[in-house]
Amino acid sequence: MAAEHRVAGHLGVAADEYDRTIRTFIPNYELMLGTIVHWLAGRVPADGLVVDLGAGTGALSAAILDALPDVRVQLVDVDPNMLDVGGARCAAHDGRFELRHARFEDPLPRCHAVVATLALHHVRTHDAKRALYRSIHAALEPDGLVAVGDVLTYADGPERRGMLGDWYEHMAAHGITAAEADGHFAQWAEEDVYMTLRDELALIADAGFPRPEIFWRDGLLTVYGGFR
Numbered sequence: 001m002a003a004e005h006r007v008a009g010h011l012g013v014a015a016d017e018y019d020r021t022i023r024t025f026i027p028n029y030e031l032m033l034g035t036i037v038h039w040l041a042g043r044v045p046a047d048g049l050v051v052d053l054g055a056g057t058g059a060l061s062a063a064i065l066d067a068l069p070d071v072r073v074q075l076v077d078v079d080p081n082m083l084d085v086g087g088a089r090c091a092a093h094d095g096r097f098e099l100r101h102a103r104f105e106d107p108l109p110r111c112h113a114v115v116a117t118l119a120l121h122h123v124r125t126h127d128a129k130r131a132l133y134r135s136i137h138a139a140l141e142p143d144g145l146v147a148v149g150d151v152l153t154y155a156d157g158p159e160r161r162g163m164l165g166d167w168y169e170h171m172a173a174h175g176i177t178a179a180e181a182d183g184h185f186a187q188w189a190e191e192d193v194y195m196t197l198r199d200e201l202a203l204i205a206d207a208g209f210p211r212p213e214i215f216w217r218d219g220l221l222t223v224y225g226g227f228r
Contacts, residue, residue, distance in 0.1 A: 024176060025171065026170075026221065027166070034063070035216040035223045048113070050073045051076060051139070054076070055075035055086050058090050061075050062086075062090050065090055073097045074098050077102075080101055083100075104122075113145045114144075116150070133146070148223065150200075152200060155196075167219065200212075208228075209226035213226055
């Protein structure tokens with residue numbers, strides 16, 4: 001069994017501080033969430049199920065429940081502390097969501113969409129990521145959607161340097177110095193693997209999705225996926 005990932009240790013914050021902190025680290029966080037909600041709208045049927053992998057504090061799940069009043073959401077996370085926070089956030093939608101303590105490797109329920117934000121970079125190898133996408137493909141109803149928001153970059157090169165420069169500028173604007181940012185990146189590297197967009201789309205195609213797609217991108221932050 002893979003070691004449990006806990007956000008509190010990863011970012012150095014308590015669970016209830018995560019929402020405030022993530023916006024200081026991640027540019028255009030709200031746009032990422034909004035893009036995923038937009039692609040679900042009109043594509044998940046009434047009473048359809050959306051599975052939120054690595055749901056964390058439930059920010060995406062709550063946005064989906066708010067915007068799409070006829071759908072259900074299952075919040076999946078390996079960190080029970082995060083599930084508690086996500087459940088409290090979604091409490092106004094009682095009866096339309098459920099909490100599930102599980103790993104990425106665990107079987108998925110039959111569903112109409114699978115979503116994830118800033119979570120799948122904890123899947124460290126191409127083989128494991130391909131297996132996850134295959135599990136998602138098998139769980140989806142016909143025309144079901146996978147939509148992932150995450151950081152994607154090259155291991156080296158001018159593209160990576162330019163995008164990282166923009167990321168450092170965002171952090172600096174929120175009071176995080178370059179030295180502090182260096183420290184955060186070094187810490188995150190112990191758990192995070194940022195793949196390239198090309199590799200992610202290839203893995204999605206290998207899993208059986210016929211038309212892997214980019215739904216939105218701003219520098220490193222990307223929303224991508226495909227329909228079954």
